[in-house]
Amino acid sequence: MINVDHVYKYFGKNQVLKGADLKIEKGERVAIVGPSGSGKSTLLRCMNLLEEVTYGEVWLDDKLLTPVDPYLHYDIIEKSNTFKKLYAARADKVGEEGARAEIIRQIKQNDLLKRAEGREFSAAVKTFYKANILDINVARQRMGMVFQQFNLFNNMKVIDNLIYAPTKLKVMNKAEATEKAYSLLKRIDLTDKANVYPNSLSGGQKQRVAIIRSLMMSPEVMLFDEPTSALDPEMVGEVLALIKEVADDGMTMAIVTHEMKFAREVATKVVFINDGVVAEQNTPDKFFDDPQNPRLKDFLSKVL
Amino acid sequence: MRQPVLWCIMLNNLLATFFENFSEIILSGKYLKMILNGLWLTVEVSVGASIIGLILGSVVAAVKLLPNNNKWMKIPKFICGIYTTVIRGTPMALQLFIMAFVVFAIRGFPQEIVAILAFGINSGAYVSENIRAGILSVDKGQTEAGRALGLSGARTLVGIVVPQGIKNVIPAIGNELIALIKETSIVGMIGMFDLTQASKVIGSGQYLASYFAPTVVVAIFYLAIVYLLTLVIKLIERRLRAGDKR
Numbered sequence: 001m002i003n004v005d006h007v008y009k010y011f012g013k014n015q016v017l018k019g020a021d022l023k024i025e026k027g028e029r030v031a032i033v034g035p036s037g038s039g040k041s042t043l044l045r046c047m048n049l050l051e052e053v054t055y056g057e058v059w060l061d062d063k064l065l066t067p068v069d070p071y072l073h074y075d076i077i078e079k080s081n082t083f084k085k086l087y088a089a090r091a092d093k094v095g096e097e098g099a100r101a102e103i104i105r106q107i108k109q110n111d112l113l114k115r116a117e118g119r120e121f122s123a124a125v126k127t128f129y130k131a132n133i134l135d136i137n138v139a140r141q142r143m144g145m146v147f148q149q150f151n152l153f154n155n156m157k158v159i160d161n162l163i164y165a166p167t168k169l170k171v172m173n174k175a176e177a178t179e180k181a182y183s184l185l186k187r188i189d190l191t192d193k194a195n196v197y198p199n200s201l202s203g204g205q206k207q208r209v210a211i212i213r214s215l216m217m218s219p220e221v222m223l224f225d226e227p228t229s230a231l232d233p234e235m236v237g238e239v240l241a242l243i244k245e246v247a248d249d250g251m252t253m254a255i256v257t258h259e260m261k262f263a264r265e266v267a268t269k270v271v272f273i274n275d276g277v278v279a280e281q282n283t284p285d286k287f288f289d290d291p292q293n294p295r296l297k298d299f300l301s302k303v304l
Numbered sequence: 305m306r307q308p309v310l311w312c313i314m315l316n317n318l319l320a321t322f323f324e325n326f327s328e329i330i331l332s333g334k335y336l337k338m339i340l341n342g343l344w345l346t347v348e349v350s351v352g353a354s355i356i357g358l359i360l361g362s363v364v365a366a367v368k369l370l371p372n373n374n375k376w377m378k379i380p381k382f383i384c385g386i387y388t389t390v391i392r393g394t395p396m397a398l399q400l401f402i403m404a405f406v407v408f409a410i411r412g413f414p415q416e417i418v419a420i421l422a423f424g425i426n427s428g429a430y431v432s433e434n435i436r437a438g439i440l441s442v443d444k445g446q447t448e449a450g451r452a453l454g455l456s457g458a459r460t461l462v463g464i465v466v467p468q469g470i471k472n473v474i475p476a477i478g479n480e481l482i483a484l485i486k487e488t489s490i491v492g493m494i495g496m497f498d499l500t501q502a503s504k505v506i507g508s509g510q511y512l513a514s515y516f517a518p519t520v521v522v523a524i525f526y527l528a529i530v531y532l533l534t535l536v537i538k539l540i541e542r543r544l545r546a547g548d549k550r
Contacts, residue, residue: 050448050451050452140451141454144452145448145449147449151448152449155467155468164463168463169455214453
């Protein structure tokens with residue numbers, strides 16, 4: 001479903017992600033945990049390109065969301081002037097296939113590709129991009145996102161928060177959207193709050209409205225960025241219960257969370273991010289009971 | 305010992321002249337007409353310049369705020385940057401001179417238009433910065449939420465961010481318009497007859513030979529205009545904030 005392929009993310013000189021790889025299959029529920037500052041939120045935000053990736057690619061099904069990263073495609077590297085030059089110099093010494101593989105490895109390791117690599121190379125990148133790119137706004141319609149700070153639209157009543165995107169994007173007409181909004185509000189038991197502004201809701205109510213706002217677009221996958229971290233402790237339960245409900249409906253999801261108990265309960269896969277890379281991923285039972293990575297052992301001993 | 309008495313007499317004389325002149329300005333059609341002529345010009349230039357300033361400022365702010373993901377956006381962004389820098393970095397009086405004696409140095413060209421353009425262009429630079437600051441003060445999460453739902457950058461800006469930012473913008477725009485009205489008093493420098501100039505002429509030796517009454521009258525006029533504008537701005541602000549909490 002989502003494939004994060006060798007993603008690097010730099011904020012200026014600060015390297016947050018350093019080649020993160022993560023695959024999320026359809027129906028999977030992935031919990032992303034890790035120490036603060038390890039890049040787990042950034043990784044999640046790279047999935048729907050709220051953060052532009054510096055290097056690497058993000059794929060949604062078989063569609064590319066980011067610019068092409070030539071280092072990930074051997075056939076594109078082979079069209080570069082650098083490759084041709086190196087190949088011409090070495091072809092006679094080693095066997096042909098061996099030479100190709102070795103030169104590509106050399107180019108990748110030493111970051112040898114330059115800004116301009118000849119017309120053939122640019123054409124290959126362009127062709128690949130055109131063949132695979134998916135407009136990010138279309139992609140985002142298929143990916144719901146829930147934020148730590150809720151981010152309900154403060155200038156709109158709850159009901160307008162829910163129907164704004166689907167009607168503006170012409171996914172539904174207003175009557176359909178309103179009907180769906182009320183059925184979702186009924187599900188979270190907030191029908192009476194339809195015509196109030198978000199300011200007058202409690203944190204838990206805000207977050208539950210934010211979740212159904214994403215559901216309004218009928219997404220194929222939901223991304224949760226620490227959905228309970230900004231909540232009062234007594235409101236965490238109601239939000240987790242709703243997320244669990246959505247999970248039980250078979251929604252594919254990725255959740256960045258500090259709630260280990262919840263991760264273990266709901267997730268089908270738990271991922272440990274440390275220092276910008278995926279350090280370990282496993283089923284919840286193995287992840288929590290038999291961690292391999294020493295940093296993960298240390299982390300779990302502190303949080304559990 | 306005689307000093308206080310002297311002061312009293314002087315004060316008495318001054319006040320007597322003041323009230324005499326004051327009533328003369330109000331009652332004699334001649335002076336009132338001069339003041340109303342000046343008032344008309346001040347209002348004309350202020351209103352015209354405000355309209356140009358608001359439109360120009362909004363456009364420039366929009367250009368500066370739109371996401372920089374297109375190479376064709378770079379040129380308008382660059383031009384707008386130069387515009388605000390130059391306009392805010394040079395004195396208004398100089399800009400007025402340039403407009404009147406360089407750009408529109410055409411015999412018979414209506415001076416009102418020159419003034420309106422000069423003040424409008426000047427005001428636009430400040431308005432654009434006010435709008436930009438107000439819009440940027442809206443929490444970044446609002447944009448992210450809009451974009452994450454699949455809305456385009458422009459749609460998010462117009463539908464979600466601007467309606468929230470406009471509340472923060474209104475007081476600053478009000479300030480700018482008030483400053484603009486008072487700043488129009490320098491049009492006398494290019495020979496135009498505005499409210500301030502009216503007071504100067506009436507107070508000159510040719511007419512009343514005392515500036516006290518005419519300047520006070522004109523000050524009252526300015527105060528009244530600005531006060532009226534303040535009320536309007538407060539009204540608009542209250543309207544916009546009504547949706548905030550319920």
